Amino acid sequence: MGGVATLDKEEVYDQFKSLEGQLQQMLAQFSDLQTQMTQVFEQNAELEIENQHLRELVRELQKTLPEDPETPQGLSKSRQILEKLYEEGFHVCREFYGTRRKQDEECAFCLEVIYRDQ
Numbered sequence: 001m002g003g004v005a006t007l008d009k010e011e012v013y014d015q016f017k018s019l020e021g022q023l024q025q026m027l028a029q030f031s032d033l034q035t036q037m038t039q040v041f042e043q044n045a046e047l048e049i050e051n052q053h054l055r056e057l058v059r060e061l062q063k064t065l066p067e068d069p070e071t072p073q074g075l076s077k078s079r080q081i082l083e084k085l086y087e088e089g090f091h092v093c094r095e096f097y098g099t100r101r102k103q104d105e106e107c108a109f110c111l112e113v114i115y116r117d118q
């Protein structure tokens with residue numbers, strides 16, 4: 001055996017217990033993280049769908065709106081698109097752009113973007 005230092009049984013057992021505790025903690029963290037990741041993925045999927053919906057809507061509007069840059073109300077084409085998006089229930093303001101307006105609530109930021117003086 002020579003002079004090699006060895007751990008006694010109790011020390012080994014303590015280390016084993018401590019490692020076991022750490023492992024359990026890590027497992028708990030891992031499980032938390034998994035739950036959070038699932039939530040993030042679900043949110044991403046929802047946003048992806050809304051984004052796609054918005055892109056299609058914008059493409060559709062760009063095709064259907066008249067080329068005339070000014071409407072009788074004096075809204076430019078890009079503002080008409082924003083107005084349509086707003087009417088479809090989406091925010092067009094910088095604060096919440098692309099997210100859905102909850103229960104079609106009015107948004108002062110959006111109205112400002114659409115109707116403020118050029």
Ligand SMILES: [Zn+2]
Nearest residue numbers: 091093107110
């Ligand atoms: Zn808004």
